[in-house]
Amino acid sequence: MSKKTQSKKLRFGVVGMGFIGRIHAKAIVAGRETTLGAVADAFAPSARKAGEEFNVPPFSDPQRMFESGLIDAVIIATPHYLHPPLTIRAARCGLHVLCEKPMAVTIGAARAMVDECRKRKVALGSMLQMRTRGIMRKMKRLVDSGSLGRILRVSMICTNWYRTQAYYDSGTWRGTWEGEGGGILLNQAPHNLDLFQWIGGMPKAVSAITTTRVHKIEVENTANLIFDYGNGCMGSFYATTAELPGQDQFLIAGDKATLLAEGKSLRMARLSRPLSKHAFECKEAVADNVVPPSCTWSDVEYKEICSDNRAETIRAFAAHVLHGKEMVASGADGLAELEISNAAYVSADQGRRIDLPVDAVVVDKLLDRLARSSARKMDPAKSLRRQAAKDLKKLLRS
Template identity: 40%
Template sequence: MSVGTGPNRPVRVAVVGVGVMGRDHVRNARALEAAAGNDGGLLKLVGIADIDHERAEALAKHPTDDHAPVLPAFEDFKALYSATKPDVVVIATPHPQHEEAAIAAARAGIHVLCEKPIAHTPESADRIIAACKNAGVMLGMDFNQRLVPAYMKARELIQSGSLGRIYRVNFIASGWYRTQAYYNSGGWRGTWAGEGGGVIMNQAPHHLDLYSWLAGRPDRVKATARTRIHEIEVENTVGALLEHGDDRVDTFYTTTAEWPGRTEFLFRGTLGTLEAVDGRLRLYRMERSLEEELLTSAHGQSPSGAWEDVDTDESPKGTGAHRLLLEHFCEAVRDGDPSKIVATGEDGLHALELGNAMYLSSHLDETVTMPISREAYREFLQSKIAEVAAAGSRKRAGHVEFKGGEIPPSV
């Protein structure tokens, strides 16, 4: 791992892809700069790039300070890297384009903070991770949900053994409501060629990561993917059974076609139960373990225990968690300390692979074993893209086909 930049100068940050999330990353970097005042601070935003040069140029102007210098803005990320010499690049292009920008950054000695998902296939993620490792640069993922206090507390309770041995986990992530207008807003949205999938690839990666972080990585996956109401090529609803060993089966459900939606996690353990509903935690503590109760209690006797609310800090507002994650990553680069990274490239691969396993399982209509076959997944994705090309897209007006390796606009 490369030596840190040190405390004597700010970490130089660039952003590639300044659509929805990229724009937020630029704002967060500017907010961290402003908070430092004239003291130099942790970071300095040095430039941005987007294939929509007019969008990049518009964002390059400071939104509130007419006297602030205009950021260098580029169409080509390689020109950005060469001209501005950043220490860190935040990559917020559509995920099928993450690999090219990330590997070019690694080869230039630039640390990479990547938007979710890390890539559209495990093979692509493998190459990104290998390139960063070979170049000795840090690779982080923008899994900002790990910084939500309720989820941090949940992990603490699970890791401490307060729940005992976990035997069932239920995840519901249905708060991703999207209209048809959302899918029509970009030609790449809701397409196999442009996104490599639907809700699992675009919205759910945060919850796939939270599942892996809190519940662990499953051994086997059986899933069903469906498309309800929306006129899109890809799925908008997925339900999955996630097997851990021989005696634990978890469930995972996500959709963009449900209202009202919610985020709900349930952890059942031999010493208690933990509920997380929209960022609020409740804990049930058993007086005796489930094993003791099942094996020694009289018929008809129910276990004793009680529910309690779990206090947590208030969650960061708006893009606050993204800002905090960027701050942690820049601290890691400054100090040469990868332990300060909130989520690593390997974490990004684990979340991606779990989602890809759901696609592959639904396609094959069978249980798949983790880790999944790279070749099998490549063949699956190519087959979906070919099916659409042969039959025509299911998307409504607003869909634009991308041909000849053309890159879709940033997210």
């Protein structure tokens, strides 16, 4: 990176000292090439408490921390409406940014984050730590190596996100368009959508159906997405917080082999002859007489590279800034999964297929309409969504 750090260790600040922010702070302190320089939280008591816990200067105004000279990089762990303005402010102070998922609520805001960091020549990373899981890394290597042949289908089922009504009732902002900006696609499933496109590839179009069942909430708790890759490959993605027992399945079928991940199990079915050859070489027309290629299922071994996915993501981000190594997930990667979920919202609303990339203006209008129709009526001056949008608009004009 062009930005030079002031020491051999990368000095981090953390914005948002809630549960996740404290986990990040602990990982930074424990890292070999990272050190915690400061913490920030808009709620002053939380900032002070974290400052005392980690023995670093606390700030109730993130901007003051950005300008303090105490840090080289920052982790944004605030409510996601605040991610875009905070990222842009940090980048303008020359700081590298590692942002929690989702990067933003809307694709337009996320694109602005990526553009600003590129313009300022600072690194932007996404906290998509599930990429560090051994099973996912193995799937990625096998698909990229061509072992599966031509990819025909990508399918993911994630019903292991079950939530109770008590979960949604635990905060007045939960389960509302005004407070969260979305349901399972925006809050629970970003990791799944990221793995889907990282390993299976980015689709060309999406058709989506979303619904809410069991729970009494505004946002969707169930989503069914169908993808077109534009090359004959098709995909499907199903996620819900309203089913039991939970299932965690990721399948990629190719014309040479099929990969199936379920929980911690990874299996591969290899065909004795590629389908693309057998379909033309077999001269039998009667289906009952066709002898298909033999298929052998076997377990696939893989190794874990870490015991803490978040800590590994932070370590890799620091190595990227200090030594130019590859980070776990870039800002562009965070952009990709949000592109899918935003397009799915538009598709479900309009009842038609939506090509990618999705129109940011259409997304903004849709989510603004949904938020304004929210049962959670708020004074605009107290709306985090509106405050963040106003701040972002002001920043982009300056």
